[in-house]
Amino acid sequence: MTSPFAFTRALCRTPAPSAVNGIRAGGGPDPDFDTLAAEHEAYVATLRELGLSVDLLPALDAFPDALFTEDVALTFPEGAILLRPGAEARAGEVAHIRDALAARHRVLLEMTGPGHVEGGDVLRLADRIVIGLSDRTDRAGATELAGLLERLGYRAEVAVTPAGVLHFKTGCSLIDARTVLAVPAMRDCPEFAELEVVLTPPGEEGAANILRVRDTVLIGETWRATQALLAARGIAVRRMATEHVARIDAGLSCMSLRW
Ligand code: CIR
Numbered sequence: 001m002t003s004p005f006a007f008t009r010a011l012c013r014t015p016a017p018s019a020v021n022g023i024r025a026g027g028g029p030d031p032d033f034d035t036l037a038a039e040h041e042a043y044v045a046t047l048r049e050l051g052l053s054v055d056l057l058p059a060l061d062a063f064p065d066a067l068f069t070e071d072v073a074l075t076f077p078e079g080a081i082l083l084r085p086g087a088e089a090r091a092g093e094v095a096h097i098r099d100a101l102a103a104r105h106r107v108l109l110e111m112t113g114p115g116h117v118e119g120g121d122v123l124r125l126a127d128r129i130v131i132g133l134s135d136r137t138d139r140a141g142a143t144e145l146a147g148l149l150e151r152l153g154y155r156a157e158v159a160v161t162p163a164g165v166l167h168f169k170t171g172c173s174l175i176d177a178r179t180v181l182a183v184p185a186m187r188d189c190p191e192f193a194e195l196e197v198v199l200t201p202p203g204e205e206g207a208a209n210i211l212r213v214r215d216t217v218l219i220g221e222t223w224r225a226t227q228a229l230l231a232a233r234g235i236a237v238r239r240m241a242t243e244h245v246a247r248i249d250a251g252l253s254c255m256s257l258r259w
Pocket of ligand 1: 024071167
């Protein structure tokens with residue numbers, strides 16, 4: 001096992017104009033494409049500034065959500081795994097990332113089904129990996145993925161994502177090797193029993209999808225109380241604009257595959 005945030009590389013995908021039609025559970029205003037593209041560009045620039053070598057795949061107009069590369073694969077220094085997204089509209093994205101992963105990883109494993117897993121439901125901890133069951137990730141998928149992870153040397157546990165939370169990581173993220181930031185509904189997640197759980201402050205449940213990259217935590221710019229809470233713990237915080245990606249139910253981890 002290697003550190004869960006000492007990344008050196010990332011794989012992102014340029015948003016297509018169709019991204020404004022990305023899947024979303026609720027209503028609310030549509031994203032503005034130029035603003036969303038600017039948010040994505042700033043995200044890629046930040047990863048590069050933090051020392052990662054970032055490769056940018058071309059936009060895929062036929063797949064509005066394809067900029068969320070995190071959901072279709074898992075990447076580790078030991079190899080990569082192609083997943084089977086539970087959202088039907090996203091299943092075709094996998095074929096479009098296969099060659100890019102094969103070119104960058106010596107070992108490329110692949111889920112064959114019938115189950116489904118999306119990467120947003122896979123939380124990497126320092127000593128194991130938690131797969132959250134959700135509307136996008138089912139038990140059969142989690143079981144198959146756990147077997148593939150074992151081949152790469154990773155132990156997996158299966159958890160439950162609370163109802164109303166899109167992906168497991170929509171509601172929790174790693175702050176450091178022993179600490180998780182989580183929404184109150186995930187406070188008692190048994191998989192966090194040996195960790196410190198820091199709760200998102202009231203009204204800032206949307207802040208839970210932070211992204212730790214090396215020594216810095218990326219967080220949505222509007223989540224002031226959560227930023228203060230992290231800063232008080234001595235963590236370097238980078239505030240990112242996420243308003244328009246959030247309109248299609250996305251956050252910071254979704255926009256890259258990292259290893
Ligand atoms: C979807 O519903 O699939 C996209 N609109 C958002 C994906 C967000 N991905 C993530 O949380 N890992």
